[in-house]
Amino acid sequence: MFENLSEKLERSLKLLKGEGKITELNIAETLKDVRRALLDADVNYKTAKTFVDNVKDKAMGQNVLNAVKPGQMMIKIVHDELTELMGGATTDINIKNNPSIILIAGLQGSGKTTFTGKLANLLKTKRGKNPLLIAGDVYRPAAINQLQVLGQQVGVTVYTEEGSKDPVSIAKNGIKMAKDKGHDLIIIDTAGRLAIDEQMMDEIAAVKKAVNPNEILFVVDSMTGQDAVNTAKEFNDRLDFDGVVLTKLDGDTRGGAALSIRSVVNKPIKFVGTGEKLDALDVFHPSRMADRILGMGDIVSLVERAQEQFDAEEARKLQKKIAKNQFSFNDFLSQIQQIKKMGNLKDLAGMIPGMGKMMKDIDIDDNAFKSVEAIIYAMTPAERETPELINGSRRKRIADGSGTSIQEVNRLLKQFEDTRKMMKMMTGAGGKNMARMMGNMPLGKR
Structure with a gap:
């Protein structure tokens, strides 16, 4: 994850070593390299340009102390700007209501159903919740069975309706059962498509209107690069979701989606999937991710x-x-x-x-x-x-x-x-x- 970007940023920032102070002339080549590194990582073009402009403005406005070298100052500025680009602060999930309803959205193949199981596991083990999963994907043949298997693995009840093709009705009936059985958290898995279409958008919008969720999470495959950002924008225009989940960050991904998506849709990244196991789900911390991108590690995590x-x-x-x-x-x-x-x-x-x-x-x-x-x-x-x-x-x-x-x-x-x-x-x-x-x-x- 981010290996190529980390390497290129490190090489770019080395250009300032040996310089006595930051000037517009000596940071020009560094910023050019930084911008190229971001674009190579599949970061949105406008996002990369804004990022570099912000770094330049902050760098030129700094009074560099004698004890701090220009290269070190630039690393701090780039780190702070990366953190801000990815959202600044960690944003928690809204599960204050009883029961709280979380609606999961995304394209087919993005990892929605797997994430649903992972989220239930995380909120059960770390927040003490008693989740109910609702199988609302009525189109993909294996989706319901997959959710049932995941529910069994993490010890969580799964609500299904055999033969029903009405996701709104399934969601409503599942919520009623959750209230009757004393579940304090409801997670609804929804259908995805191979591409965005009106039927899909109308359907999930109807589910949203019917259940009035506390939280809508959009799940996106980070390996799809800029397509992930474009898809997120279209979903957000229709659903006005609350947060983004990036899956497959452990794969061979350039990381552009993680760096671009926050600035494009103005919604925080809340979780990242880091593996196939059911406990391979992390809360997203922008500052810690910036540490890792710049090769500083992540000792806190x-x-x-x-x-x-x-x-x-x-x-x-x-x-x-x-x-x-x-x-x-x-x-x-x-x-x-x-x-x-x-x-x-x-x-x-x-x-x-x-x-x-x-x-x-x-x-x-x-x-x-x-x-x-x-x-x-x-x-x-x-x-x-x-x-x-x-x-x-x-x-x-x-x-x-x-x-x-x-x-x-x-x-x-x-x-x-x-x-x-x-x-x-x-x-x-x-x-x-x-x-x-x-x-x-x-x-x-x-």
């Missing part, structure tokens, strides 16, 4: 994800085991599971300042720990608790059982033992050493 998986009692138990040199493969396996729950590994690495660039050419996927887990699962319970039991014959059995080689088993055992010794020496800094151990694992390939 990384810490928040870690805290979601952090168990204070388990941490205390683990610290005691480390102090007694009793850290086992079962403990190690538990740490791996917590890291995997935090999200895509390459995405997590990109949140660490400077790591995004370093990881650019390294391929890390969700199966990065697969061979390590396979080796541990091939051990007996006694071997996991007491690795010292693993002799030559046991190593061969573990290698055969895990589909790996004896060399891989030996490497893991050595890394594990080295890390355990380090943890014993530095009791209380177990997390730091665990991170170092993870860094030594063969997770990526160039």
Whole structure:
């Protein structure tokens, strides 16, 4: 996400290194490069021009302190302007009513139904809501079944009407059921089309009028670039939606939609989809995204994800085991599971300042720990608790059982033992050493 844009912006801002002060002459080439980088990222032409003009105006009006170099000042100005371009402040979803009604809109294939399941999961687990999903897509054959499967996976009730082709009636009946059953949140999935047409617009406008939702979210596939922005504008003209959801930001996208859509439709981006898993949905923070675009990482989001998986009692138990040199493969396996729950590994690495660039050419996927887990699962319970039991014959059995080689088993055992010794020496800094151990694992390939 934004890799090419980040690289080009970084190169552009380097042009000011060594300059004594900001002048119209020495920033001309920098701003020209910045504008080109934005256009290459599929940012709307007018948006890119306005952005560069604003940066220039602010840069020329700055009194650069002796302690701050012009290049550093420009980075701050570009960061602030990127943040403003994407909305400035984080905008929360409106779910104050009981029940609150959220209407989901968008084209077919944008990820509406999947997002509906993700949103229900997020609001259930993090806001304590009791959602009801309403299957209002009566045209796509698999849509209702897909929503039912998603609802089952996240433990949320799904309202459907077999054979009905009237989305207004389905929505009304679903809302009645939600009120009768005590649901405090209703999320309505609606039909999409492969392209915008009058029938589609009339239909979703009728649903909006009938249910009077507290929140309308427009879901858009960020990989469609400027088409996403154009589609958002047409939907907004008819629906006057409250916020935008960008899906597939983890894919090979240039990011232009994320940077343009706010300025074109004047509606905030509220959520971003960052993967296929049902917990791969993040609240959109403009400032944090600007940090990542400029290669500054996103430590705040990384810490928040870690805290979601952090168990204070388990941490205390683990610290005691480390102090007694009793850290086992079962403990190690538990740490791996917590890291995997935090999200895509390459995405997590990109949140660490400077790591995004370093990881650019390294391929890390969700199966990065697969061979390590396979080796541990091939051990007996006694071997996991007491690795010292693993002799030559046991190593061969573990290698055969895990589909790996004896060399891989030996490497893991050595890394594990080295890390355990380090943890014993530095009791209380177990997390730091665990991170170092993870860094030594063969997770990526160039």
